[in-house]
Amino acid sequence: MKATLNIFKFVFIDNLKSIWAVTYMLFFALSSFGLIYFTGSFTRSVVSLMNIVILIVPLVSTMMTTMYYYNKTDFLHLLLSQPVKRSHAFLGIYLGIAVTHSLAVLVGLLIGIVFTLDQTQSISVLISLIICGVALSLVFSSIAFFLSVAISDKLRGIGMALIIWLLMAVVYDGLMLLYFVVFAEYPIEEHAIVLSMLNPIDMGRIFIMLKLDVASLMGYSGAVFSKFFGSTTGMLISAATIISWIVLPLLAMVWKGDRRDF
Amino acid sequence: MITLNSVSKSFRKNEVLKDICFTIDEGKVISLLGPNGSGKSTLIKCILNLVRPSGGEILINGFSSVDVEARNLISYMPQVAHFAENINAERLLKLIGDLRGVHPDPAKLVEYFQLGDHMKKPLGELSGGTRQKVSAVIAFLFESPIIILDEPTVGLDPVSRVKFKQLVLEEKARGKTIFFTSHIMSDVEEVADEIAFLLEGRIVFSGQASTLLQDTGMPTLERAIAAFLNTNQIA
Numbered sequence: 089m090k091a092t093l094n095i096f097k098f099v100f101i102d103n104l105k106s107i108w109a110v111t112y113m114l115f116f117a118l119s120s121f122g123l124i125y126f127t128g129s130f131t132r133s134v135v136s137l138m139n140i141v142i143l144i145v146p147l148v149s150t151m152m153t154t155m156y157y158y159n160k161t162d163f164l165h166l167l168l169s170q171p172v173k174r175s176h177a178f179l180g181i182y183l184g185i186a187v188t189h190s191l192a193v194l195v196g197l198l199i200g201i202v203f204t205l206d207q208t209q210s211i212s213v214l215i216s217l218i219i220c221g222v223a224l225s226l227v228f229s230s231i232a233f234f235l236s237v238a239i240s241d242k243l244r245g246i247g248m249a250l251i252i253w254l255l256m257a258v259v260y261d262g263l264m265l266l267y268f269v270v271f272a273e274y275p276i277e278e279h280a281i282v283l284s285m286l287n288p289i290d291m292g293r294i295f296i297m298l299k300l301d302v303a304s305l306m307g308y309s310g311a312v313f314s315k316f317f318g319s320t321t322g323m324l325i326s327a328a329t330i331i332s333w334i335v336l337p338l339l340a341m342v343w344k345g346d347r348r349d350f
Numbered sequence: 351m352i353t354l355n356s357v358s359k360s361f362r363k364n365e366v367l368k369d370i371c372f373t374i375d376e377g378k379v380i381s382l383l384g385p386n387g388s389g390k391s392t393l394i395k396c397i398l399n400l401v402r403p404s405g406g407e408i409l410i411n412g413f414s415s416v417d418v419e420a421r422n423l424i425s426y427m428p429q430v431a432h433f434a435e436n437i438n439a440e441r442l443l444k445l446i447g448d449l450r451g452v453h454p455d456p457a458k459l460v461e462y463f464q465l466g467d468h469m470k471k472p473l474g475e476l477s478g479g480t481r482q483k484v485s486a487v488i489a490f491l492f493e494s495p496i497i498i499l500d501e502p503t504v505g506l507d508p509v510s511r512v513k514f515k516q517l518v519l520e521e522k523a524r525g526k527t528i529f530f531t532s533h534i535m536s537d538v539e540e541v542a543d544e545i546a547f548l549l550e551g552r553i554v555f556s557g558q559a560s561t562l563l564q565d566t567g568m569p570t571l572e573r574a575i576a577a578f579l580n581t582n583q584i585a
Contacts, residue, residue: 090448091448091449094445094448094449095445095449098434098437098441098442098445099434101436101437101441102434102435102436102437103436105436105437105472106435106436159432160432160433160434162428162430162431162432162433163432163433163434165398165400165426165428166426166428166433166446166488167449168398168399168400169398169399169400169421169424169426170421170446170449170450171418171419171421171422171449171450172418172421172449173418347402349361349395349400349401349402350395350400350401
């Protein structure tokens with residue numbers, strides 16, 4: 089694992105020095121500061137910020153991971169021609185990319201929050217927002233990295249990664265809504281929990297919404313969500329699901345990377 | 351020594367390498383020649399374990415090419431050297447040293463290729479030729495017994511090309527095995543002990559360049575290759 093650590097450090101510094109990482113961090117710093125400072129209502133500004141985090145973080149993580157991978161194939165060849173296991177090399181690159189994205193979100197949001205502390209009504213909501221941003225960075229970097237390793241063609245790889253983002257960020261919600269409308273007569277609240285947990289973006293959204301205490305506006309469903317995600321078991325299951333969303337694509341990536349040609 | 355025993359490689363229905371049996375002896379400079387799409391890069395990638403052969407085996411000084419130990423015996427200089435945009439060459443050399451577990455002093459090679467001013471600049475700011483020189487430093491720094499070079503002189507200026515070829519000859523004199531591809535026949539004539547000619551996935555000629563000149567009756571290697579290619583394509 090020493091090789092993984094060395095490669096991680098290299099890729100991390102390479103990414104950190106990139107103009108994109110700095111721009112990404114500044115974007116979150118400015119948007120969080122601007123929304124909290126100018127919106128007037130704390131809840132409304134957090135909801136707006138949440139919408140930015142759950143849409144932009146997965147999209148940017150997906151795009152930046154695939155672009156880094158496909159633009160650095162010569163570097164990958166150089167690494168794989170060294171006495172290093174493929175799995176160690178891939179893991180090092182993934183960590184280098186994912187940690188940079190997570191750090192950009194973390195630092196960006198923190199800067200915005202620190203400068204608007206006097207307007208903050210609940211620091212735990214903002215911490216939830218940061219946790220959600222970091223988790224989504226790790227999840228979508230993992231999915232995008234797996235797709236990049238699995239698909240050798242750059243255009244197909246980027247296209248597939250964008251389709252996955254679109255499915256999770258937009259289409260999935262539409263399908264869920266359709267399911268709820270069709271089966272509105274039935275007690276499907278438990279189904280809603282399971283369906284939400286299958287999509288990390290939805291999990292992130294619910295996680296923040298419940299912290300905002302707007303669950304009461306969601307009626308019985310809100311109460312069920314609140315009860316489940318508020319319980320220790322619910323929290324543990326949610327954490328395990330998010331970790332699975334990070335680890336499973338990585339395991340698939342290691343499996344595929346060990347077998348494919350470069 | 352690199353030994354290829356009945357190595358074949360197919361990408362779906364496209365058979366790129368066909369039953370290649372070939373040995374690269376220790377201490378020799380062998381040039382792999384062939385037209386575009388003949389399978390040169392695939393063969394090099396098979397030796398480096400970047401591409402897994404569909405059949406046969408490759409042994410590097412007795413180790414299977416799949417073993418991590420085999421890659422400790424090889425240094426590789428790729429055709430294009432777009433490694434990292436925001437990191438400098440010193441940091442890249444440190445990474446490769448960390449991965450190999452040795453940190454030889456690059457000062458002599460850096461001076462040889464006149465890279466002194468460029469070692470601290472981000473690689474993205476360097477010209478293609480300078481990046482190629484950095485790649486050459488990586489290939490020659492780690493005292494590996496086998497050095498594989500893929501089109502090494504493309505992008506180098508004439509002075510650097512001369513220096514590069516001189517370095518290849520010096521490394522050969524020190525007992526290194528050097529396997530390289532090139533389309534520049536003057537380079538091949540100058541440094542290669544033997545050539546291997548790959549055509550449609552098969553090695554159709556291997557031996558000394560002078561033998562090929564005699565066989566084809568041509569005055570230069572370039573013409574001999576063209577004549578050989580025409581004869582074989584017609585056949």
